[in-house]
Amino acid sequence: MPKQKKPKEPMPPLRLWGPAVSVAWLIPGGGHCLLKRYGRAALVLFAVTGMFLFGLMMRGALFKPQTGDLLTTLIYCGGFVGNLANGLLYFLTVWLGYAQPDVPGMVHDYGTKFLVAAGLLNVLAMVDAYEIAVGKKN
Amino acid sequence: MPKVNLTHFEAAFLFSLFTSIVLGVVTKRTDRERVIYGLYCFGSFLLALFVLGWLMYLGHG
Numbered sequence: 001m002p003k004q005k006k007p008k009e010p011m012p013p014l015r016l017w018g019p020a021v022s023v024a025w026l027i028p029g030g031g032h033c034l035l036k037r038y039g040r041a042a043l044v045l046f047a048v049t050g051m052f053l054f055g056l057m058m059r060g061a062l063f064k065p066q067t068g069d070l071l072t073t074l075i076y077c078g079g080f081v082g083n084l085a086n087g088l089l090y091f092l093t094v095w096l097g098y099a100q101p102d103v104p105g106m107v108h109d110y111g112t113k114f115l116v117a118a119g120l121l122n123v124l125a126m127v128d129a130y131e132i133a134v135g136k137k138n
Numbered sequence: 139m140p141k142v143n144l145t146h147f148e149a150a151f152l153f154s155l156f157t158s159i160v161l162g163v164v165t166k167r168t169d170r171e172r173v174i175y176g177l178y179c180f181g182s183f184l185l186a187l188f189v190l191g192w193l194m195y196l197g198h199g
Contacts, residue, residue: 040163047159054152057142098139107142110149117153121160128164138167 017133024129026087028122031129044125051118052089060111061102062093079112085119085126147187154183 024031029045032038063079066072083090093099102112131137144152162176 043159043163047156047163051152051156054142054144057140058144058149059141106146107144107149110144114149114153117157121157124160124164 012134017130020129020133021126024126025085025122028087028089028118028125031126032132035129035132037132040128044122048086048118048122048125049089051114051121052086055111055114055118056093056098056100058107058111058114059100059103060108060113060115062090062099062115063112079116082116082119085123086115087122090119147191150187151184154180154187158183 020031020034023034027033027045028048029041029043032041032044062083063076065080066076100108100111102108128137158176158180161179162172166172166175
């Protein structure tokens, strides 16, 4: 018997998940807060902001998009997207002049990774906020 | 902005802590499962940290 293809689920309307995902991007944990998951919101805020601040205090560098060979493009554009995923934390850092130049050193290098990882954790939180907003999760 | 100088271990410990919290929050469906999964992730990170640390130490000669 041939395997039947599952029908594609239609995309939920934007008004359902748009505000939660936008706020989750701008303020870590904000999406969960908007959806009245206060405990989880506090944990996400603590983890993402904590990691970002430690990255800054370790004098990590923020990526600027650069193109060149494949690896350079991947590292710099990917790193920039990771940094940008921190939302307001990223913009405030740039606007207030806390962005550091890239300098060699083990601690600075860890700091740079912390700044990108904080953004990637925020992406996970945004996906979670989306799933809660559209009713896939409680 | 104060400057912090962390050792390899301290940086890896903090990374494990923050990452485990978010993984615990976003992956499971009940609070109990979230706490257990967060602790499991944190324990796994620390175990990998010690095992890899010793492997590198012993491999270095």
